[in-house]
Each structure stands twice: as structure tokens, then as C-alpha cells.
Amino acid sequence: MVLRKQDAIYLQPARVHALDASERTVRDLNVLLNFSKSLNAVRGLAALQQKALEAVLEISPPTESPYC
Numbered sequence: 001m002v003l004r005k006q007d008a009i010y011l012q013p014a015r016v017h018a019l020d021a022s023e024r025t026v027r028d029l030n031v032l033l034n035f036s037k038s039l040n041a042v043r044g045l046a047a048l049q050q051k052a053l054e055a056v057l058e059i060s061p062p063t064e065s066p067y068c
Contacts, residue, residue: 031058 009015011033035055042048 028059031055 005011032055035051038051038055039048042051
């Protein structure tokens with residue numbers, strides 16, 4: 001099986017909306033795409049950790065908790 005670039009919907013944010021996906025799914029796919037692009041530009045462990053943390057916080061923002 002070969003995945004052609006034009007078939008990879010997650011690489012084409014405009015086509016993701018055509019999937020009848022939820023708003024969260026679209027947002028998560030966009031975060032994944034942006035994270036993938038930023039990883040290619042990152043050099044060094046500290047920068048990689050920072051980009052990973054930013055992506056996690058973009059998908060799941062911190063909430064107020066009585067336990068923190």
C-alpha cells in the first residue's frame with residue numbers, strides 16, 4: 001500500500017473539513033501537521049522538548065484544578 005501525498009488529507013487542512021469531522025478532530029489534525037513541520041526545523045533536545053510541550057498544550061490546554 002502506498003500513501004500518495006495528495007491522498008494524505010491531514011497534509012491538506014482545507015480538505016479535512018470535507019470529512020464531516022468534528023471541530024476537535026480538525027484542530028487536532030492541524031496541530032499534528034504543525035508539529036510535524038516544526039520537528040523538521042528543530043535542532044537539539046531542548047528545542048524538541050519545547051516544541052512537544054507546545055503541541056501538547058495546544059491540544060489539551062491546562063485547566064484550573066483544585067489539586068494544583
